[in-house]
Amino acid sequence: MIKYLGSKRLLVDDISRLCGLLAPEGAEVLDLFSGTARVGRALRQAGFTVTSNDWNAYAATLARCYLQGDLATHGSEVQGWIDRLQAAPDRDGYATQTWCRDSRFFQEVNGRRIDGIRHALQELDPPEPLRSILLTSLMEAADRVDSTTGVQMAYLKNWAQRSHNALTLRIPRMLADPAPAGTVWQMDARDAAARFTGSIAYLDPPYNQHKYVGNYHIWETLVRWDAPEVYGKACKRVACKTQKSVFNSKRHIRAGMQHVTDALDVDTLVVSFSNEGHLTLQDLVQILQTRGEVSAWARGYERYVGAKIGIHGPKGDKVGAVSHTRNLEYLFVAGRQPDPDGIQAALGDDWAPVSPTP
Numbered sequence: 001m002i003k004y005l006g007s008k009r010l011l012v013d014d015i016s017r018l019c020g021l022l023a024p025e026g027a028e029v030l031d032l033f034s035g036t037a038r039v040g041r042a043l044r045q046a047g048f049t050v051t052s053n054d055w056n057a058y059a060a061t062l063a064r065c066y067l068q069g070d071l072a073t074h075g076s077e078v079q080g081w082i083d084r085l086q087a088a089p090d091r092d093g094y095a096t097q098t099w100c101r102d103s104r105f106f107q108e109v110n111g112r113r114i115d116g117i118r119h120a121l122q123e124l125d126p127p128e129p130l131r132s133i134l135l136t137s138l139m140e141a142a143d144r145v146d147s148t149t150g151v152q153m154a155y156l157k158n159w160a161q162r163s164h165n166a167l168t169l170r171i172p173r174m175l176a177d178p179a180p181a182g183t184v185w186q187m188d189a190r191d192a193a194a195r196f197t198g199s200i201a202y203l204d205p206p207y208n209q210h211k212y213v214g215n216y217h218i219w220e221t222l223v224r225w226d227a228p229e230v231y232g233k234a235c236k237r238v239a240c241k242t243q244k245s246v247f248n249s250k251r252h253i254r255a256g257m258q259h260v261t262d263a264l265d266v267d268t269l270v271v272s273f274s275n276e277g278h279l280t281l282q283d284l285v286q287i288l289q290t291r292g293e294v295s296a297w298a299r300g301y302e303r304y305v306g307a308k309i310g311i312h313g314p315k316g317d318k319v320g321a322v323s324h325t326r327n328l329e330y331l332f333v334a335g336r337q338p339d340p341d342g343i344q345a346a347l348g349d350d351w352a353p354v355s356p357t358p
Contacts, residue, residue, distance in 0.1 A: 001173065002062075002143040003150040004036045005215055008204065008272065010301065011329065015270065016042040017346040018331070019200055021338040022268045023048070026180075028198025032189050032260065033205050033247075034063050035212070040182060041066040043202075045175055050182035053192040055245075056212060058139065058219035060186040064132035067182030070175040078133050081126060082169045085134065088120035094227045099218060103235040104155045110145050110167040114138070114222070117169070122225055136172045139219050144168075151215040154234055189247070193260035201266045205257065206247040207277025214240040250278040257287050261334075268335040275328040285356045288334035295340065297331045297351045330354070 001009075008015060016039075019029060025047035031040040034052040037059070044050045044067055052063035069078075095118065096111035106114065117138055126134065145167050147160040185192050189205070206212060213220055217236045221228060228237045246256035257279065261269065269291055273284055281296065288294045331351065333343065340353065 001036050001038060002139055002216075002219070003148075005151050005210075008035075008039050011272065011331075012038050012042045014347045014351070015039055015202065015272070015331075016046050018270060018333070018343065019043060019048065019202070020046060021342050021346055022270070022333070022336065023199035027200065028196075030192070030196045030198055030201040030264070030266070031063075032192060032201055032203050034059055035204070037063040037066040039202060039204070041175070044179050044182055047179070048200075049180050049198075051185065051196060051198070052182055053185040053187060053189065055186055055188055056216075056220060057186065058216060058223045059212075060184055061132045061135050061223045062139075063182070063184045064129045065136035065172055066174060067184060068129040069133045069172070070178050071171070072176065072178050074130065074133060074174070075171060078130065078137075078171050081124075081130060081134055082137060082171065084124075085117045085120055085138075086169050088116045091115040091119050093119065095222075098230060098235050102230070103233060104159075105146055105148065105152065105218060106142065107145070107147075107159070107163050110142070110163070113167040114142055118222065118225060133172060133174070135223055137169045139222060140172060141167050141169050142218070142222070152218050152234060152236075153210075153215060188245075190256065190259050190263065193263040197265040199266060200268050200270060201264045203257075203260065203269060203271045205253075205273070206245060207274045207279070209248050209250070209278075211240060211243065211245065211248050213237070213243055253278045254283060254287065257284070258290070261287055261291060266335070268333060271330075271332040271334065273330045273332075275330065281330060281354065284330070284332060288332055291334040293337050294332060294334045294356045295337055295343065296354045296356045297343065297347060298328045298354045299331075299347075299350045299352070301327060301329055332356075 027048055029043050029048040029050050031052045034040055034054040040050045040052040050067055052067055090112035092112055093115035095114040099105040100108045100111035121134055145163050145165050147156045147163040231238055246252040285294050
């Protein structure tokens with residue numbers, strides 16, 4: 001899967017086991033801010049009926065791949081499509097100009113491969129979920145040869161070693177066996193929360209001012225293939241300036257979280273959040289207490305590599321010091337509560353209970 005700031009790669013098994021305590025197999029579960037669809041994929045694998053939502057097009061594409069595709073049903077067909085796309089001729093187009101010359105996210109040879117494969121995919125126009133599976137394959141292939149620290153707000157001053165590798169498509173890591181196909185929505189979280197009815201809602205909202213569409217604007221354009229006007233050295237989509245979410249606003253995030261918390265028709269909420277976000281532990285407990293009893297858990301984790309490198313000016317000179325290299329991840333359960341010992345067993349020894357008292 002793609003490199004992703006805020007990915008729950010290290011927590012996904014814990015979250016899946018926790019949900020297994022809260023609802024029976026087959027229960028309806030909502031992943032309200034799906035991102036890479038890691039959590040939704042794990043919940044689907046655990047036997048839940050998953051609805052995934054994210055308002056970014058690239059995230060909805062990833063969700064269709066991992067919630068509606070599987071190797072048993074689609075594997076051989078996908079391999080045939082990949083072989084066909086891999087043989088597509090190179091092109092010198094938007095990707096090469098924008099992401100290789102106007103900026104330096106990819107080597108030009110790989111930019112031409114991206115242009116060629118994406119053009120061929122547009123021309124062939126396969127049905128869903130094949131289209132999303134193949135777009136995911138292309139995103140993941142490009143991610144393996146990029147020159148970033150994991151976000152597309154900037155590229156490295158010197159080429160990353162992996163950027164010299166040849167871009168090669170692979171079958172995405174879909175589930176091996178058929179499982180109930182999930183539902184994928186692409187809408188504002190507040191609208192999705194009002195629409196869903198089920199057992200569990202998992203919430204992993206943006207926690208600071210950085211928009212995911214800005215962090216991953218290349219994937220958004222690669223999926224939409226709309227050749228947008230761009231700005232800045234990172235060649236971001238101009239829509240990054242206007243596409244705003246209440247969850248990126250320190251002023252409005254509390255109201256946004258309260259809105260979705262109140263709107264969800266579920267028995268239990270599971271919420272993850274970072275301690276360097278716009279909401280404090282006390283804020284989140286106060287919001288979630290409208291749903292009933294709240295328990296809170298925390299574990300430490302390493303900050304992403306870009307944060308460890310520090311702050312640099314336009315000429316590459318270091319202009320700021322690294323304040324800290326570790327954060328806390330909080331996990332909240334609101335509503336119907338399992339036994340605390342059961343939660344501890346599901347989460348493991350890395351997690352410790354914290355006082356939910358505001």
